[in-house]
Amino acid sequence: MNENLEALRDALPGLTEGVTITLQLTLGGALVAFLVSVVLGLLSISPVAPLRWLSTVVVEFFRGTSLVVQLFWLYYVMPLFGVSWDAVLTGIIALGLNYGAYGAEVVRGSINAVDKGQWEGATALNMSPATRMRRIIWPQAWALMLSGYNNLLVMLIKGTAVALFISLPDLGYQIDELRIDTSTIFAFSIGLVIYYLIALVFSQGLRFLEKRARRRLGLPIRGSHASAGVSL
DSSP states (O other): OHHHHHHHHHHHHHHHHHHHHHHHHHHHHHHHHHHHHHHHHHHTTOSSHHHHHHHHHHHHHHHHSOHHHHHHIIIIIGGGGTOOOOHHHHHHHHHHHHHHHHHHHHHHHHHHHSOHHHHHHHHHTTOOHHHHIIIIIHHHHHHHHHHHHHHHHHHHHHHGGGGGGGTOOOHHHHHHHHHHHSOHHHHHHHHHHHHHHHHHHHHHHHHHHHHHHHHHTTOOOTTOOOOTTOOO
């Protein structure tokens, strides 16, 4: 046990680098995924049919093909056409496109879930489509999206491990290196704990945003034990 702890101490600089790269992939991938999901989600409800078709094709392509193959294509095939990025940026783009396609369905479903009366009321007030979306529909849909985004973010964090396939020394890579100097059980147990803590922090952050968004709309807070029908 002491030998494992000594090896862990020696591996701390590498683990720190691995966590840093994993966080870069997580934050960058999440930002790209959010932007992609919003664009594709809005296009999917566009009154212009070709834009809806384009959104459907892009979403189904990235949802229907492997993230690993997409990563390989960006990193190994695109340079053959004269387009290349460093490994971290490639990982961010691959994660962003893949999870952004899933996020587009979250955006579309959340917008469509807004009560039809809200749409009709905004139309009755003679709001333009852009103003109606910005002031009436989007704030309500946003509160609904955050739960779905939370799940996707946790999946994205776990998905950063594919960076190992393009030789990025991320957390997964560093854990495998630790395994060589310690034991399989010890190294991968450390990996489980670190990945769990990263996911927990990001997940709780989105839960906070969800509660805040619902509170601003006067909606009940999920998970609350308070009951409006109980008198004290």
